[in-house]
Amino acid sequence: MSEQELYRKFARYYDLIYQWMDYKSEAEFIEKMVELHPHSGGCDLLDVACGTGNHAQYLVDSFHVVGLDINPEMMEIAREKVPEMELIQGNMKEMNLERDFDVIICLFSSINYHTNLSELGTTFKRFYDHLKPGGVLIFDLGFCTENWEEGRMLVDAVVEGDLQLARISQSRLCDGVFNANFVFLIKEDGNMDFEVDQHQIGVFNTPEVKKILENTGFETRIYSDYTDLPWDAESDKRPVFVALKHNAQPI
Template identity: 35%
Template sequence: MFTKSAEFYDAIYSWKDYAKEAQLLLEFIARHRKSTGNRLLDVACGTGAHIAFLKDAFSIEGLDLDDNMLAIARSKHPELVFHHGDMIDFDLPDKFDVVVCLFSAIGYVRKPALLNKAIANMARHLVPGGVLIVEPWLTPEKVEGGKRPPVHSMFVDRPGLKIARLNETLITNGIFRSNFHYLIGQGQRIYYRRERHELGLFTHEQYLDAFRNAGLEVHHDEQGLMGRGLYVGVRAS
């Protein structure tokens, strides 16, 4: 995943309005949660960017598979607990009122069977009346007929740090395979890094089925936090 770029992740995604997204997330939680506690688990928490705007409202823990991302999250929020784990099979001793998996991280499970496992695993960490909120990746319908998408670019222009990230993508067998190419100028050095990202393209019905199979009452919002939609599953009280 972001093994070669974790140190630059916050700079690359500085365009995201985490404060606005967190506020919208709080509204979804208030609308659907039936439990009365305030424990929240952020699965695939990355560098903890959303956590900064949620930790005043919740007692938060984070979980991620990438040690480099966790190191950054821990440095930002040293007072919080962070776990190393995979969303498919992590096993924590506690239950939570809210479990979230944001910014399309769910796509990294790649296969429908693993989507079901991940949703079920997150759901079993909910207390009765708790909510699971998942921000999906692209559906197959949103990708034009399996054609190779155009090259996408992102840029960072800060004093002492310049980054050009270009990604080329190929879609095969329901997998969105993208090579990220980073040209980085830092201080007096210019260097290159490359990452490969693979995400599953799951249909709307596959998301709904995964939530229902996990025993959750599922709701879908087309807009969500940033236009990618949002699935909200409620565990029975």
């Protein structure tokens, strides 16, 4: 099966696999952080790697949301789910939208699709340049060295009507990169199918990511798993970064 056909299938199954996610609470965290921290004062929000619009659907009442995603099949679902959201197809690593935003979000491990710190730093600079003075950047590290479990087997299973779906993966790290091979077992209309969805995912040290942000010009706070508690390196919680753009360019 071609990569394009596989992504079209994955887009269809994405919301089923991640139906356990609490997108509403994460959206409420974003609103709270924007209110809590001094910011540019506007309501233009860029949702980078917006996927099928699961966060955006809870944010459009408070912000003018623009969604950016590399996958057109995911964007088709987002367009149906959140028709009021403006959508742009593109890659965060190359984005040049020639417009500024008050808030940029990049959620649910999307930032981990960088495989080294240099590449990550270049994207942070792009985010910085797309923010208004005083703007807010919010993202999480779904994978970091502090919560990594080598060899862990993960299984997600979904049953809905005549569809039975299982996704299996194992965490193996090589030179700081998780070469993720997600094995899909699908039974639908009585027929079995088997696919492998491959991704390269960077696993970063959280303090190093914070240092890159600050060198870019951001003032950075790290929270614990979309709560207002400070992140603790000894916990297994996701670090959630809230980075504030200074009004002056960094030296």
